[in-house]
Amino acid sequence: MLTVRNLTVRFDGVTAVDDVSLDLPTGEVLAVLGPSGCGKSTLLRAIAGLEALSSGTVAFDGQDLAGTPTHKRGFALMFQDGQLFPHQSVAANVGYALRLRGTPKASVATRVASLLDLVGLPGHGDRLPVELSGGERQRVALARSLAADPRLLLLDEPLSALDRELRERLAGDLRGILGRAGTTALLVTHDHDEVWTVADRVAVMQAGRILQAGTLDEVWRFPVSGEAALLLGYPTILEGDAARLLARAGDHEDVESVGAIALRRSALRVDEVGRLGGRVLSATLTPDVVRLRVLVEGLGEMHAVAPQDTDVRIDHDVRLRVDMGRTAVLPEPAPARREDPAVR
Amino acid sequence: MRGNWGLRLGTVALAVVPVAFLGVFFLLPLSGMLAQGFWVDGSLDLSSLSQTLSRPRVQRVLWFTAWASLTATAVTVVLGVPVAYALYRLDFPGRQSLRALVVMPFVLPTVVVGVAFRTLFAPAGPFGFLGLDGTPVAILAALIFFNLAVVVRTVGGLWEGLDRRREDAAAALGATPWQVLRTVTLPALKPGIVSAATVVFLFCSTAFGVVLTLGGLRYGTVETEIYILTTQFLDLRAAAVLSVVQLFAVVVLLLLAGRTRGGRATALERSGARSSARRPGRRDLPALTVTGLVVLFLGAPLLTLVTRSLRVGDGWGLANYRSLGTTGEGTALLVPVWTALENSLRIAVDATLLALALGLTVAFLVSRPARGHAQRRGKAVLDGLFMLPLGVSAVTIGFGFLITLDEPPLDLRSSPLLVPIAQAMVALPLVVRTLVPVLRSIDPRQRQAAATLGASPLRSLLVVDLPLAWRPALAAAGLAFAVSLGEFGATSFLARSDRPTLPVVIYQLISRPGAENFGTALAASVVLGVVTVSVMGVVERLRVGSMGSF
Numbered sequence: 001m002l003t004v005r006n007l008t009v010r011f012d013g014v015t016a017v018d019d020v021s022l023d024l025p026t027g028e029v030l031a032v033l034g035p036s037g038c039g040k041s042t043l044l045r046a047i048a049g050l051e052a053l054s055s056g057t058v059a060f061d062g063q064d065l066a067g068t069p070t071h072k073r074g075f076a077l078m079f080q081d082g083q084l085f086p087h088q089s090v091a092a093n094v095g096y097a098l099r100l101r102g103t104p105k106a107s108v109a110t111r112v113a114s115l116l117d118l119v120g121l122p123g124h125g126d127r128l129p130v131e132l133s134g135g136e137r138q139r140v141a142l143a144r145s146l147a148a149d150p151r152l153l154l155l156d157e158p159l160s161a162l163d164r165e166l167r168e169r170l171a172g173d174l175r176g177i178l179g180r181a182g183t184t185a186l187l188v189t190h191d192h193d194e195v196w197t198v199a200d201r202v203a204v205m206q207a208g209r210i211l212q213a214g215t216l217d218e219v220w221r222f223p224v225s226g227e228a229a230l231l232l233g234y235p236t237i238l239e240g241d242a243a244r245l246l247a248r249a250g251d252h253e254d255v256e257s258v259g260a261i262a263l264r265r266s267a268l269r270v271d272e273v274g275r276l277g278g279r280v281l282s283a284t285l286t287p288d289v290v291r292l293r294v295l296v297e298g299l300g301e302m303h304a305v306a307p308q309d310t311d312v313r314i315d316h317d318v319r320l321r322v323d324m325g326r327t328a329v330l331p332e333p334a335p336a337r338r339e340d341p342a343v344r
Numbered sequence: 345m346r347g348n349w350g351l352r353l354g355t356v357a358l359a360v361v362p363v364a365f366l367g368v369f370f371l372l373p374l375s376g377m378l379a380q381g382f383w384v385d386g387s388l389d390l391s392s393l394s395q396t397l398s399r400p401r402v403q404r405v406l407w408f409t410a411w412a413s414l415t416a417t418a419v420t421v422v423l424g425v426p427v428a429y430a431l432y433r434l435d436f437p438g439r440q441s442l443r444a445l446v447v448m449p450f451v452l453p454t455v456v457v458g459v460a461f462r463t464l465f466a467p468a469g470p471f472g473f474l475g476l477d478g479t480p481v482a483i484l485a486a487l488i489f490f491n492l493a494v495v496v497r498t499v500g501g502l503w504e505g506l507d508r509r510r511e512d513a514a515a516a517l518g519a520t521p522w523q524v525l526r527t528v529t530l531p532a533l534k535p536g537i538v539s540a541a542t543v544v545f546l547f548c549s550t551a552f553g554v555v556l557t558l559g560g561l562r563y564g565t566v567e568t569e570i571y572i573l574t575t576q577f578l579d580l581r582a583a584a585v586l587s588v589v590q591l592f593a594v595v596v597l598l599l600l601a602g603r604t605r606g607g608r609a610t611a612l613e614r615s616g617a618r619s620s621a622r623r624p625g626r627r628d629l630p631a632l633t634v635t636g637l638v639v640l641f642l643g644a645p646l647l648t649l650v651t652r653s654l655r656v657g658d659g660w661g662l663a664n665y666r667s668l669g670t671t672g673e674g675t676a677l678l679v680p681v682w683t684a685l686e687n688s689l690r691i692a693v694d695a696t697l698l699a700l701a702l703g704l705t706v707a708f709l710v711s712r713p714a715r716g717h718a719q720r721r722g723k724a725v726l727d728g729l730f731m732l733p734l735g736v737s738a739v740t741i742g743f744g745f746l747i748t749l750d751e752p753p754l755d756l757r758s759s760p761l762l763v764p765i766a767q768a769m770v771a772l773p774l775v776v777r778t779l780v781p782v783l784r785s786i787d788p789r790q791r792q793a794a795a796t797l798g799a800s801p802l803r804s805l806l807v808v809d810l811p812l813a814w815r816p817a818l819a820a821a822g823l824a825f826a827v828s829l830g831e832f833g834a835t836s837f838l839a840r841s842d843r844p845t846l847p848v849v850i851y852q853l854i855s856r857p858g859a860e861n862f863g864t865a866l867a868a869s870v871v872l873g874v875v876t877v878s879v880m881g882v883v884e885r886l887r888v889g890s891m892g893s894f
Contacts, residue, residue: 070515077516087531097517
């Protein structure tokens, strides 16, 4: 069980990690989700003992790690580009931690072979890292991290350097491998897919602070604030009258209590019987749906989707139905209507 | 196709100029020198080889060269690696000035360094009590002083670019700091350490000015022995034998080093952005201690040189500097020192222009992407060919000039271009090594993009290559200028007695008796050092990463 309490890391007056507290029960995978520069990598490095804490504590199984240097923490660290040792073969890379401990050669070989099987690379032991593809390198890096049976596996954007298809496949594998090995892992990433496929729990981080933490489902369905909602893939937030107008159109039970609503891109659907009306500003065809920008009466410019076979034309009027399952009512009013097209 | 042929012909024509230059001014003198040794009465005669090598004095010289160079190289690497760590991996105030201080000795003229160490170890000097004056230890110290810059720059540059996260990963897997260093960091630095050690060994074993000024006639390396054999004993055959031995050793060494470096596929994945230097901690104490000692070691001779030059009898004064306008005590010189400085500067300008023009051409040709096997071969050969002057003693080149360029159509003995040409030959490898990495780093797709936008080859050169290459070209010019100012080996043969350069004059002054002459030599050394360091200071501001890299 990893316990982080009031962890703060400052460099040269900049607070990279600001009063962070986290709990990670043994056997679970926690993802810290945040945009680049939010301090999540620094948090990871601080937990690993690679960054000095300005204040706060990191403890494992109740033992404070303040005086324990990195190499005595019994953790393992895996980076987005693997950071394999280029002068060592795949087998030597995987067996690195075992050799450090003076494990007999024969047992190192057996363990390396079984780990390479586990990550789906049997018989690759004699290759050099340069001879591997990006995905294979990540698998080797994972095997190397698991070899030492770490108490805690720290993963820094483990899959984001890979292309989409490989990332999806490897994310599934990673989940399976971590599950089978029963590993406790902390993952930091900016990638929603990585969180969904690999983690049990998620913490949303912004500007050095944890905004919200909980199970995947809980966090995704009930963002605690507009800030968290933006990071969790709700690009639009409506407040006040606009929020109530939308809630009413979506048949929300208690319209008057609604202060702010966060909307996913697909919260509004083109539907002849929809309650909202608007004019199409632009349309983009994607493999699944047509994505629209619609000027909606009383709400302003909004994202919307239409089934692929609908006939939508720019400057024509459409009716829109609200899919409340694609929205989240926020518990507190956000400061202003915000929109961040960069976050899906 | 016609345009293509035109381009190819143009490329070949471009290659002809530097190759011809190398042929006439390097290979010809070299072969002339060799012919002196092995071509007797119109036939090959190898008997001189065994005759020379069996002489006890020659054996002593070979032995001294080997162990002195090896020891100096080993010490330089052992001291240089921690300094490289401290100056490139740690962040502390004054780091930039320390980097500049470490580089300074490398560009100081050899004669200046020789004089500085003599002052330091002289019986009346600050370290006189050690009794090291005229011992091999003084020579070793000077060689280390010179070459630390090579190790610190090469290894430091590599270290700075190493991704710190690889070490972090090892630490997280349970490696102690020492294990991280041994199993991850040092293997990653190995190519840099090997190539730096090779270059240092090369410089040590062919060092001339330093050894001549510090060792006198008692301790000599192969290089000084060639000089003494030719100038004092006129024993050209023995000198030629030693040149061959030296050339052979250098080529073998370079080949071996090339193998070690490229032995296994150790692709260096460098990422500059990620690895920031960090504040020093308690475990950096050993590296910082070594760095402090090295700084003292580098500063002491320079400081002594400057303070002694201001010493007049028992007091202080500028008398030594005033005598730079005279021809020395008992007319030790033919021209005043200031005139020699003027000569030096003029010659350096000519040599720099020559080295830069040739170096740019070679670097341009070598760095173009090769099409096909034959072209790649050709480029590799060209690249290697222009590295050769680095391994051949400047003394050999200088003397070769004298014996081959002495009759029509090439009688250059009295030409004012003789010295600049020889110095350009010495500087050329450094110019090429500075430019090639930069030109190679240009993505050929940039030129292709320029071409698709309608740029002619010449225009794309101006638009794509020039903006990236002008800084390194300026840096290379500065380097060539500094090398030329300090060049002593070849110049000592070739400079006419009525037109000496400053290093030649300094050597003349210290080999004459008289405290006053030595004082003048100190002042002249300070002047030469200041001029060279100023030039290099300007170059350093250009911040060219690959400068003088090997």
